[in-house]
Amino acid sequence: MSEVSNPPQGATAEPVLALKSRSKVIAVTSGKGGVGKTFVSANLASALAKRGLRVLVLGADLGLANLDVVLNLYPKITLHDVFTGKSKLEDAIYKAPGGFSVLLAGSGMVEYSRLAPEVRDDFLRIMESLVPNYDIVLLDTGAGISDVVLFAVSMASEVLLVATPEPTALTDAYATIKVLGAQQKRQSIRVVINQVARTGDGTGITTQLQQVLDRFVNKDSEHPLKLLHMGDIPADTAVRQAIMKRQLLAQADPGCPAALAITQLATKVESAVIKHGA
């Protein structure tokens, strides 16, 4: 047995959710941890909500979900309680300050890090019943390429990969892109470069990632993997300040550069998912 199971050779990603549900789900993931997945998920959700969309953020980071800290929201009931039959699903969904909904996996889920088939089934059943109530579901996954992350990502039609310009983050992002391409036969991955020094730096980084992919991965692949650059978010002291205040950027400092970048990202995400999916 291994911590990360290798799927059988040539296995295609099964459409684990019915197509209609799947098309609304976006997995926010990264290679390295701490690059800003949770920050992007929460603030993107609030920007999408402001555009009139019904948004759910699922803190699928089965370990330590810091979503609660970012939102100053401490849900007592988590998905874990729903799985174990202790609570009803409705009771695990909380209203976040930004006008969107939040469901946390809960740290008790750690024991499921090697997802048993029953857990997968439970998870899928819950997703099937949840997704119709929303226009967009953001899955804030854990870092890296564990079974749990791959499973969470497999439920999503779109992947939003968060990376930073820092070398280790970039290497890990590249590795994650490779795995998602190979294991899930993905054709495209959306990329956000967070914490850039200057707006515009991110475009170059995504281009660089694409060139390496083309040269080493796409060259003998029938499904060339395309990276879609969704934008840059500048490194902004307002982010830390907002997090210290346990507030969303839109509340703490709506005019700051990072907040503006998130608003732009929301526009792009909306047109990518809603117009596409509909």
Place this chain on the structure above:
Amino acid sequence: MASATDPSAIRLSDLRLDDARALLEHDPSCELPKPEASPTVYLQSVLDGLCELSLRDPLTGLSNRRHFQHLLNMEIESVARSGESVLLLIIDIDHFKKVNDTYGHHAGDLVLQAVSKCLESCVRPMDTVSRFGGEEFAAILPNCPATFGAVVAERIREAVSELGITVSPSETIHVTISIGGAYAPEWVRSTIELWTERADEQLYRAKSAGRNRVFIEEQRGVAVSADEKGMLFGHLLFGDPASAGVDGDAPGSAVADSEMNRAN
């Protein structure tokens, strides 16, 4: 004062401390203060002593299996978050039974103590060595890059093999160890069982291959080749050479330029 009338106050003479006291008095490293001086200080020392005892292996003073498992769990949590490279080594003294059979159990104990000391002297203060039981030891090395781990394990093996252990006035003996190692999978929340199982597999290989050797499982993870890295960071080389060097792939720089030119 108030404590004399306080109905919740505990009086030392009411407590059955004999077993605890006996346990602690057996342990040379633990010195209890006089109970008369301050009952609170005395009780605190008894509790501290017991905690200390429950974490340590009495013979070698190393952390015991229970404590080690607790530390392993903490490491698993931190790796899942940080992606840090952490190595687990399982170490077994070769043909230990022969030592006991030939020189007696006291000699066996001396060997265990000498090996423990040697193991501890080979690792950094941040590493933990534990006696797993019998003649089996384990070490956990946080923040241990792949190239580093193999070197440390080899150093440990060598140091033990060079150790002369005096088991009686007329006899000094040598023992060897076999080491199996496995890294925690980066970013993945593993389990104690899976991780130790992988290290055990390597120990088994070391034993089968003739003992007195080190086997470490190759670190997994998604391979990103030096060429790929070179190209990924090609752009950094023109700007800030220091940040490109962070990745330790400096030799890739020449490659990077040519790869870039070909790719463009």
